[in-house]
Amino acid sequence: MAHITKTPCIEDAWQAHHQELRGFLLKYCGDRDAADELLQRVYAKALADRATFCQLATPKAWLFKVAKHQWIDEKRRTKTWVDADDLDLPAEPPSHSAIDSLADCIANALPYCPPEDADILYACDLNGVKQADYAYLNGLTLPATKARLRRARIRLRERLIEQCQIIFDEQGRVCCHRGLANAT
Template structure:
């Protein structure tokens, strides 16, 4: 009887998460063939490390982590290098940078945001307070803090589009 390289734990995890992994890759690479090739590499890695894989408490997390790293590695491999001496660089212009312009717009928009949004955006995004520290200081769970910050960022983005015409 031939030795099989399949492991039931890998097969079960693969069946449960393959479509989700494929959608994840398609979102980033936009190419079905490239996504399938990357997924084959992920599957091969799982098989190569089957003893450890079968002991994982969360195989889905492992699969997504390896899938993400495979995609990043592929992007690095595909990078084409050019000789910097061959590049024609545009002349520098003294116009204000987009970052400065965006920073000015944020400074003008923040006071018009709801107090709760302005507070979390100011603390976490501008002052660099860790979300865990913000949650603890404000009597929130980390999940609630993350959700509140995400919603505040979405509302700020809408405000920036409206007020400063940023997309």
């Protein structure tokens, strides 16, 4: 069995931040075992990258970024795919409320957004990550994050207008829409 030498810079950073990292992962996973598994992967990555890790100016930001990516990778790995031919679908699609179909439209529009737009929209608007936390985790300033989120929301709004034929009232609120149109 190979022996891994502990590196003081990693041990110090880990002792300072592992509880906060665990809380971060637990918030996203909702499961202690899954959060602990991801936490172990983050530690292993730090050990594997020890030469560059010890040169980092902000090891905490690196740890949180790796934790976020480990969580995203796990979500991608555990995604279950179902063959549509195996499903017993009704002839008529079920009717949705206007809000449900708008939520469906947003979910269908996000994959067509540029990746950086989808990332910040998923994190801040759909998953409730604070803009300051997003900025910190992605090496951005808070003003840059706010500007990026504003631009992403504008592009998503344009996409929704086109894709779902959304109409806004005088105050800029959604008044009505035609649900899911074909994605382009």
